[in-house]
Amino acid sequence: MTDLLAAHRDRLDAALTAIRSRGYHSAFPESPSPRVYGETAAADGQAAFEAHLGTAYAVETPGARGTVVTEESPFGIKLDVSYPRTVEAGLDELLEASRKGLTAWRNAGVDGRTGVVLEILDRLHKRVFELANAVQHTSGQAFVMAFQAGGAHALDRALEAVAYAHEEMSRYPAEALWEKPAKGDPIRMQKNFTVTGRGVALVIGCNTFPTWNSWPGLFASLVTGNAVVVKPHPLAVLPLAITVEVCREVLGEAGLDPNLVTLAVEKAGDGLAKPLATRPEVKLIDFTGGSEFGDWLEQNATQASVFTEKAGVNAVIIDSTDAFKALTGNLAFTLALYSGQMCTTTQNLFIPAGGIETDEGHKSFEEVGAGIAGAMGKLLGDDARAVEILGGIVNHAVISRLELAGEYGEVVLESREIKHPAFPDAVVRTPLLVALEAKDSDVYGRECFGPVSFLVKTADTKESIELFRQTVTEGGAMTAGIYSTDAGVLDQAREAALDSGVALSENLTGPVFVNQSAAFSDFHGTGANPAANSTYTDGAYVASRFRVIQSRRHA
Amino acid sequence: MTDLLAAHRDRLDAALTAIRSRGYHSAFPESPSPRVYGETAAADGQAAFEAHLGTAYAVETPGARGTVVTEESPFGIKLDVSYPRTVEAGLDELLEASRKGLTAWRNAGVDGRTGVVLEILDRLHKRVFELANAVQHTSGQAFVMAFQAGGAHALDRALEAVAYAHEEMSRYPAEALWEKPAKGDPIRMQKNFTVTGRGVALVIGCNTFPTWNSWPGLFASLVTGNAVVVKPHPLAVLPLAITVEVCREVLGEAGLDPNLVTLAVEKAGDGLAKPLATRPEVKLIDFTGGSEFGDWLEQNATQASVFTEKAGVNAVIIDSTDAFKALTGNLAFTLALYSGQMCTTTQNLFIPAGGIETDEGHKSFEEVGAGIAGAMGKLLGDDARAVEILGGIVNHAVISRLELAGEYGEVVLESREIKHPAFPDAVVRTPLLVALEAKDSDVYGRECFGPVSFLVKTADTKESIELFRQTVTEGGAMTAGIYSTDAGVLDQAREAALDSGVALSENLTGPVFVNQSAAFSDFHGTGANPAANSTYTDGAYVASRFRVIQSRRHA
Structure with a gap:
């Protein structure tokens, strides 16, 4: 896993520099041009997307009961992808499986986890055209926007969140020597500090930006040592199914439990989010959607730290x-x-x-x-x-x-x-x-x-x-x-x-628009008004996703 | 105010270095010896403490109704200090006054606020013997412990919190130039980032450690741009009355509104904490005390970020x-x-x-x-x-x-x-x-x-x-x-x-004890078990006490 970090070290370092200066930075090219991504990338991505249509998505979810088809494309094409269906009765099994790999994930350490998550982002980038098609046909975004907002920019935001989380975890030394002056010899204590996740994190996706709005929370929670349950909006599952598949693939290859990231698809109307969000195992929640449910989460899921993006009047x-x-x-x-x-x-x-x-x-x-x-x-x-x-x-x-x-x-x-x-x-x-x-x-x-x-x-x-x-x-x-x-x-x-x-x-009069925020530079939301209780991405967005546990002994 | 920071720059810098290494550090000598503090310091402090007895404490609280005497010394001496009494009917007035100075406090900037708060700590240190007597006779701690835990160590913990908050606020540049490569000239945006407090912070003090457990939250909230209402435990008011007096004195001298820090004393049984904690103006709450009320706050004061230290089974x-x-x-x-x-x-x-x-x-x-x-x-x-x-x-x-x-x-x-x-x-x-x-x-x-x-x-x-x-x-x-x-x-x-x-x-067998935590090195509580939902002091303890608001324009 340390090898994974080494492979992506430059990308991380550049992101760390960017969040300090908050000038322009991008790690994932936003142009879907063949000159950037190669001649066959677009067609290959589209073919990969089309191969999903009418099939059962090959992802396993512990505790799922049967399958469910929930999506309708705003562009009118038939998607007909079925997913394992998570129901309230299966939550015990899901959350038990979710927690099973937590100790190994904690023991992977800050750098180990960061390497795994950066590898996941890299693999997602390799599937960016497939993701763009999936975002387009679930959100209704036109292709180029889906490629950018749902692909390259979403990857940049995810990387930004990972950079903040990495910097935050790195604020604490792994060990310290404490030497207190005293009469005679100083008193010496050797101390260790271990970053530990909070437990299970829940990500509740939205219909319009299934990846852009889910990835920052998902990867911030994952890299800080938590397991993540991803509950997509019923109308926008495929982009997050691909995401979860990639996460599980990389985790598995690294010898970790793939169930550290799981997909919980519900049938519209099942009302799965409430019972899931209030489970005692769930310690972190990221939500994008309407104010009514966002406010409900803030007021009722009090066992968890809740990050919401809701409605507003811009x-x-x-x-x-x-x-x-x-x-x-x-x-x-x-x-x-x-x-x-x-x-x-x-x-x-x-x-x-x-x-x-x-x-x-x-x-x-x-x-x-x-x-x-x-x-x-x-x-x-x-x-x-x-x-x-x-x-x-x-x-x-x-x-x-x-x-x-x-x-x-x-x-x-x-x-x-x-x-x-x-x-x-x-x-x-x-x-x-x-x-x-x-x-x-x-x-x-x-x-x-x-x-x-x-x-x-x-x-x-x-x-x-x-x-x-x-x-x-x-x-x-x-x-x-x-x-x-x-x-x-x-x-x-x-x-x-x-x-x-x-x-x-x-006075925006050029090619920058009030509705766009640039990763690494513009904060998205502030947490200072009722539209959102947090921002993408700052220290507050990552700091409470983990705790530091120390041990000490005479040196 | 910048002068105030300059005066305390070395103290801040040493604290910033300490929180990075988490080795031994102390800014406030823990020995009450005359060799450290001077021959008359102990007697002067005791006299200053005794001068309070039987008097009306000279602190003004907006909206207060009459006065109240609430303390009983565990050492059996008669305290008989009266304080302005805050009642539910006076909360509108209190919170309005509380908020009045917020804009000027925000505009003081990170360094301006840090200077003011470091000056407050320095003034509190000058009154450390008076504080030690006040802590002794409200908490029941023996004098030397009251001097250390209630004075020097409490100041160290407060400084540690201020250092984390300063570092946290300094993660974001005040301005940035964003230059995106484009065909022809790059697109250039000039951006400004302003740290803004959340609003009013409430500190609910406890009986046993009125200063040690209140100061980290109080000063973390204050330095990040919030107004602070301090509600002491009815049996341990005096140490926090002195604290609030010093805060108001320094704020006033700096040309700021003294009501940015106020003292809200209640009569035991008034139940002031619940209506106060759930006011919409209150965005931050620090609480030390029993689990029942701590849990209540976490579950009911959902308009605020709540930091609790509660009961446990060590x-x-x-x-x-x-x-x-x-x-x-x-x-x-x-x-x-x-x-x-x-x-x-x-x-x-x-x-x-x-x-x-x-x-x-x-x-x-x-x-x-x-x-x-x-x-x-x-x-x-x-x-x-x-x-x-x-x-x-x-x-x-x-x-x-x-x-x-x-x-x-x-x-x-x-x-x-x-x-x-x-x-x-x-x-x-x-x-x-x-x-x-x-x-x-x-x-x-x-x-x-x-x-x-x-x-x-x-x-x-x-x-x-x-x-x-x-x-x-x-x-x-x-x-x-x-x-x-x-x-x-x-x-x-x-x-x-x-x-x-x-x-x-x-294996503690020497002069370090499991019940003691050293500021700048040991974390107090973890936030990872039911005894506390946060720690003294880490990034999560300070990061959500402020928000960053940006503006941008073509450069």
């Missing part, structure tokens, strides 16, 4: 700009990407009723809306290009919300149904833009997940900032933005962002 | 020794120190029914008990010397438990009442030793806090280790020990200690 304040066209282009892309189904997509755009000053002269509230709508029209005008940005609608609940949202105010831009040229049964929609009044906080103060954004008409930027502060403090946010040419306004926005605990993007 | 396994006399002497001191009223005092001594091999030949179970009893008799034979080890009994509940405990099994050593030569009304008792059978786990499996220890007769060392593992896993432990000359047995004990998550002291 906001952008528009005060003024010296690049109006670029502003509208930047926002249009943000709202359109993956049909606004990112936890980081802007929902609320606060714009003064009197309009804003721009490089193109004064723009009224309506002209700002029209500008964004126009940019959206240009971006999504060509169906073949549009589907590669929009992807598919992840599930039926999104469509229901979209259908209702037009009623909330004045429709500035209608949502449009698009036929996918390659997947006739895909469900594709463009974003809806609705203008609201400042008083409509019962609408914009709650998350309306999907391709729906609100242009909120405020008295002035002062009110915009106040509403931003209020909605984020109460409803949470994963992202926030401000457009202003006024240094004083920018300062006020920064202060409001610090007070409400959200990261702020200022 | 154990020592006696298998064999090459230094029987030293073993009995070491254990006798451990059991006698502060009448066994330390959360780290050994309760259960597991000894084989067939006895043990020693350097003095074979010793039967009874002879091992007699050896410890004999060493105890020698240690405590002289009353004047005995009271300086035993101190006073902290409260009436301890006496009640002691009176019952003789019924649990065969009394090996009776508890003796001692008249304190200096304090005629002091309540002083020597430890009781009771022999139990292995089957009596309903007795030794629960904490019997106070001067009561059990000699548990086991079939053999294998059973001792098994019972050790079982009782610690179920009942928790702050400390554990093993005496064995057999390398194999030591290995098994280490394995059992790792599995049950408790620190292990091996």
Whole structure:
């Protein structure tokens, strides 16, 4: 296992350097180009993905009862992959098997475990095209996005989490000599410090980002000495089944118990997460999903350290700009990407009723809306290009919300149904833009997940900032933005962002978007507002995943 | 404030070095000798303490209603200090005042806050004799112990927590330049990272170690940018009133809001802790005390990160020794120190029914008990010397438990009442030793806090280790020990200690005791068994006390 670390030492060291400086870093190339990955990589990956379709996935889960098929592709293709079905009655067996390898895993030591996990990431990278297809057809992300967000970027985030965990575990020496001055000889004690995992970690995956949102917690828990039970969203199992398969393969090859990582697939409606999350063996939980269940976990799974990413009301304040066209282009892309189904997509755009000053002269509230709508029209005008940005609608609940949202105010831009040229049964929609009044906080103060954004008409930027502060403090946010040419306004926005605990993007007009966070540099979520109780990735995200146990004796 | 850090830079740097190596380090001399602290220091400190008696303590608490007198000295002297009384109806006012200075405190920055907190520690050190008297007369610790555990060692632990917190906050750069390679010019973003506190932190003090157990959490929360409400145990207010006074004094001098640290004294029975702990403003809680309330906090104050130190069943396994006399002497001191009223005092001594091999030949179970009893008799034979080890009994509940405990099994050593030569009304008792059978786990499996220890007769060392593992896993432990000359047995004990998550002291026969942990080197508690959910002090103890909020813009 030490050999495994040696093989990946450079990758680890570069990641450790990156988290210290938080400048640009990437270990896994984000371009799916044949020039990077080779001529046959894309086709091979697709073939590997297609080979899963209609089969029983070859992964064993202790305590499982029969199999279950749960996925439906947003692109309309038939997946029909069956998985072992975990039910409440099988949890004793699952958790007993899960814990069986813990002592050997602890004894593998910090470097041994780090080597194993880095090898897992490397193997996942070798299957990145297969994973991208699996992410695409479960989440609805278009292929390139699935490759990046679901593959390369997810690997970078996972590596970032492993780097933090490795650094955290390495803060404590393995041994120490304690010499206390005393009359005559000093008093000498020899001490040993051992990193031990907490027990079983549970990862509860989500539908939209099955890998990106699961891997940081999964690998942070694994590398710190825990066993991990992975419970995917019923609609997005395959990417995590592949993940678990790779984990088990590497663990087995290293002479460790493959059951240190297990896959617990439930049938939608089985309600497996609650009994699983409150089991005394479960000491760590990572969850991405709705606020209702996230809050429930925080309040009820009190035997565990719980890391949640939930809903929020992401906001952008528009005060003024010296690049109006670029502003509208930047926002249009943000709202359109993956049909606004990112936890980081802007929902609320606060714009003064009197309009804003721009490089193109004064723009009224309506002209700002029209500008964004126009940019959206240009971006999504060509169906073949549009589907590669929009992807598919992840599930039926999104469509229901979209259908209702037009009623909330004045429709500035209608949502449009698009036929996918390659997947006739895909469900594709463009974003809806609705203008609201400042008083409509019962609408914009709650998350309306999907391709729906609100242009909120405020008295002035002062009110915009106040509403931003209020909605984020109460409803949470994963992202926030401000457009202003006024240094004083920018300062006020920064202060409001610090007070409400959200990261702020200022005047984004180029190829960086408020809904994107770069691994190793941008923190994803803050843990300082109701949208998430932790961040990807900092010390707090990893430090409580293990404990240090000492022994001492006279030296 | 930066000047304050400059003034204490060396102290901080030495602490930072110490937590990396976890060798011996101390910043605050533990000897109360006039050679160290000056000829008048002891008398001055005592006078300062006595000046408090019978007065209204000059500390203001927002929202307080009238005053309250709550303390009773275990040494029988009349304290009669009154404090502002905090009641549930005043919490709105208290917490609003508490939060008022948060923005300025955040803006003081990592170094500014660190300087303020190091200055507070320095001022507390200047009042260490006054504090020692206050700790002595509220906890019942004898003077030298109160000086050390309640003064110098408590300051070391506080400094250790501040060092970890400083290091943790310094993991993130204040700014970063992100340059992503792209066709043509790289994409450049300038990023800022700001450490922000979580909000209000609550520290719930205990009766036995009002400073040692409160300061690490208090100062870890304060230095990371939070406001702190200190709620002392009603029987041990004065040491924390002095603490809060010093904090407010230094904050005020630095131009910060003194209400960033407040004292919330309740009348015993007011039940202030529950409504206070569940307020939404309270984001961090540090608690030392009984398991019932500690568990309640963990399960109910889910809006906060909760750090608890609770009850446990500390154990020592006696298998064999090459230094029987030293073993009995070491254990006798451990059991006698502060009448066994330390959360780290050994309760259960597991000894084989067939006895043990020693350097003095074979010793039967009874002879091992007699050896410890004999060493105890020698240690405590002289009353004047005995009271300086035993101190006073902290409260009436301890006496009640002691009176019952003789019924649990065969009394090996009776508890003796001692008249304190200096304090005629002091309540002083020597430890009781009771022999139990292995089957009596309903007795030794629960904490019997106070001067009561059990000699548990086991079939053999294998059973001792098994019972050790079982009782610690179920009942928790702050400390554990093993005496064995057999390398194999030591290995098994280490394995059992790792599995049950408790620190292990091996073959202590010199001037180091299982109930003592040295700041900067020994972790106090592990967070890995039910006795505590965290440790003094590691990364997990500090990392979740703040969040990092970023902003970014095109560079």
